Amino acid sequence: MISERDRIVAAARGMVEAGGVDALSMRKLAAELDVAHTAIYWHVGSRDELIGAVIDAFLADLGDITPTGRTPRARMESVAREIRRQVVEHRALVALAMEQGRFPGMWFPAQVALAREVSAAGLKGAEAARAVTSLLYLAGAFVMLEAAFEEHAHEAHATVELWRGVEDPRIDRGLKTRMARGFDAASVFEDTLEAVLDWIMAKSEGD
Amino acid sequence: MISERDRIVAAARGMVEAGGVDALSMRKLAAELDVAHTAIYWHVGSRDELIGAVIDAFLADLGDITPTGRTPRARMESVAREIRRQVVEHRALVALAMEQGRFPGMWFPAQVALAREVSAAGLKGAEAARAVTSLLYLAGAFVMLEAAFEEHAHEAHATVELWRGVEDPRIDRGLKTRMARGFDAASVFEDTLEAVLDWIMAKSEGD
DNA sequence: ACCTGAACACCGTTCAAGT
């Protein structure tokens, strides 16, 4: 049975997904649901509570992370990619959850999934914990940065423009022309992920 | 000569630094400056324009990045650390600049500084560009994630709580107890930075 | 139990009127 509260939360979530939290107005929400704007308060208490409920619904929907691949390295990689994929798909909601400090619900399942694969790779104790947190931060952090980039893709070309004007003998010319061509976030993620996985595997072999 | 406009921008910047953009209200700002709230519009046009001016002032204040250390690796490391330091010191303003898509002003000087050191390390062309962007993303992304964490430090303990309840034979026990103790962002940054630098140096030696 | 309408305290912005 879907309650009126559920309908309100679903509509609010739609507004957040479409335009970020700032687009969530109690009055517009009420208009969309064809009720007086004050009616909403009977169901959700306040705008902050409503935002909390939207995040709850989102976190509940977040699927489990199931690693794929045969080697521990491939499986760690798949978990990191899966985290990234989930987060990319729900940028607005993830940004909101982060803003609101909802880290446990957001990241704990991913942490556990990573912990299993890192254990399988043979890492233990503090070293294993550092591997887990590095991978977690990597996936989470890159996505937040990317979200900011994508929302302002039109301004990326300004950086490219600036690079065109650089004349510095200490900078490799090939590097300069590359920077002046721009780059895509996904491949930067892949590179950094490879680097961190190399580092982790080196540790696991060192034991 | 400091104009009335400068005074307004400075006061607005103070409000943003203290409480984020949401804390910047034209009416409160006017009250602080002891003028009618409508007077501000003569000098800055609109709230959005004012926010733009606040970011401009911040970016102009951002110091140059001067690498330290003798080996290329140490110098790249120092640049990454310096980016992080600058950003950590001005979390609210950096977050605002990112939100507004002001990437060029925010990151271009850092990119150039990194490009010099990566060139000095012997990397060239596309490979060098990937090294620069990895380091840049790393510093920028981690800081944004950290900013979110720090603002909600009280809730970090909830994750720690969750770890305590985990009973999974596939997860190393030492890893589990480590995760249940929490971790600090700075050392995660250091770890990941080492990993990326290892990866870069391996490439530079491969040539 | 659920909804409405009036009311209050906030916003950003415009504009005629003052000096």
Added chain:
DNA sequence: ACCTGAACACCGTTCAAGT
């Protein structure tokens, strides 16, 4: 050239009054 005050269209929230 610079400031004020009234006015408008938006907010979130409370609460008495209705069914």
